Amino acid sequence: MNDTIKLLRNHRSFRKYKKGIEIPEEQLDAIIRAAQAAPSWINGQHYSIIAIKDQERKNKMAELCGNQPYIAECSVFLCFVADFHRVKVASEMHGKSFQIAGEADLLMVAATDIGLCMQNALTAAESLDYGTICIGGLRRNITATSEFLDLPEFVMPVVGLCVGVPDVEAPVKPRLPKEAVYFEETYQTDVMPLLETYDQEIIPFSKREGFVSYTERLAKFYDKPYYSNLTEQIKERGFLGGK
Known part of the structure; x- marks a missing residue:
């Protein structure tokens, strides 16, 4: 079994983090670039990633996600959003109407792209010895969270990822x-x-x-x-x- 497979099979979700620890910018950059390397439908990359670092904003995000304290404790909270704003802009650039905006398939495309992208980010973070946990509560209140993140039309919060230094050990489930x-x-x-x-x-x-x-x-x-x-x-x- 190689090191990559060992890392993947050792995944655990951490729900408690050491506070006040910043992730070095070069490591966060490596995590984001690894996320971007994930495959996507027609290479459309139908997602964006919004990093929440400010403590007050992390506190608010924890509240919006259902009062989950680990969002406030972690070093950075990554918000993965379904993003068809770029598709809308591209359509306007080439005189197209973006007529399929109402199709349910857009949700499937975005969810798949986000899942692949976030898994890359998660694995990259764990390879740097950080702990992670995925947060589905990002869509608990889509309207309020979209306002908080200043999301335009055709952009929607789907899932979040806590990244930080674990304050407890966690067994593999x-x-x-x-x-x-x-x-x-x-x-x-x-x-x-x-x-x-x-x-x-x-x-x-x-x-x-x-x-x-x-x-x-x-x-x-x-x-x-x-x-x-x-x-x-x-x-x-x-x-x-x-x-």
């Missing part, structure tokens, strides 16, 4: 059995026995994080919408045929 997520040739639906086994394996982490099992957590999360008015807020940003 076991993943689902490979057989539950990897199939050859066709999809396999008989995963219940594998889920039951994983429920037992994840118990030490489940109790620490306040839930009983993996499957129970999934069932509760998807029993009703997690973020209210999400579709309406997405439309406000110009996606899904909004505005």
Whole structure:
């Protein structure tokens, strides 16, 4: 197993950071440039990254994301936003109308590009011995967060990434059995026995994080919408045929 694979398989999410530590600019630059090296649909690079370093702004961002303290504690909070503003500008440059602005596929394109980009940033940060945690709460209040970040039309917050020096150790959380997520040739639906086994394996982490099992957590999360008015807020940003 080479060092890159070891690094990837040793990923952990850190929820407590040493305060007041700045990431050297050359290291942050290396992280961002690694993120930019990720593949993207038609090389469109349908994302932008906004770094929040100022302590007061990190405090506010922590509040907007659901009062998550590690956002305020980390050295830098990277906001990954779906970005079709550049597409709009390019369309205007060449006399095109950007008619597909309302297509749902734009969300899939942006989400894929952002996922690849953020994973590169995460891996680069961990290779420099920083801790990270991904923050889905960036889309908890899309309207307020967009105003806070001064986002134009066709730009929308999707996910954030805390980067900093960990203040605690964190164990590697076991993943689902490979057989539950990897199939050859066709999809396999008989995963219940594998889920039951994983429920037992994840118990030490489940109790620490306040839930009983993996499957129970999934069932509760998807029993009703997690973020209210999400579709309406997405439309406000110009996606899904909004505005």
